[in-house]
Amino acid sequence: MATPTAAFSLHLRVRLENTPGSLGRLAVAIGDAGGNITQLEGFDVRGEYLDEDIVVNCISEAHQEKVKAAISGLDGVEITTCRDRTFEMHEGGKIEVLARMPIRDADDLSMAYTPGVARVCMAIHENRERSRDLTIRKNTVAIVSDGTAVLGLGDIGPHAAMPVMEGKALLFKNFAGVDAFPVCIDTTDTEEIIATVERLAPTFGGVNLEDIA
Structure with missing residues (x-):
């Protein structure tokens, strides 16, 4: 038994x-x-x-x-x-986004957002590589899946794949300290998947292609 x-x-x-x-x-x-x-x-x-x-x-x-x-x-x-x-x-999902920096007063707000943030934007504009140090990119991974080969479940689609991808994001954070976010996309076309990942690249430091047939 x-x-x-x-x-x-x-x-x-x-x-x-x-x-x-x-x-x-x-x-x-x-x-x-x-x-x-x-x-x-x-x-x-x-x-x-x-x-x-x-x-x-x-x-x-x-x-x-x-x-x-x-x-x-x-x-x-x-x-x-x-x-x-x-x-x-x-229920409600297994991950969330938390602020790393507190906003305690107007001074903090002016540095985290406008007008101070404009200086950081322009620094990245002048040197794109600085986005890895001045944004979340340095420690953030996209977990990309189309839901066609999920664990032992097979092709269950992107919506049903979300709980598994959230679970993988938990593993990244708990075991490696890496912030990961599930991105389940509604296409099985290889070229569309590649194009989607390319368009996501400015936001993430890495991309984990997961459970794609």
């Missing part, structure tokens, strides 16, 4: 009757269904009931349903909320 993993984990809020053995019966039911409890969060006692947050690792989406059915089949037990932790992690 496959091993339950966090990739198919559930975060359950369960309401039980506040009686001896109720939590034990819940744990046994989850175990008998093949689920693996990895977290138990504090009890919230509400008179004759108690609420408990439980994280359960499962094997597949079908197995998640089996575990939920096992819990729902218990007398005196109710699932009040159920969240898939993998989908929960992806």
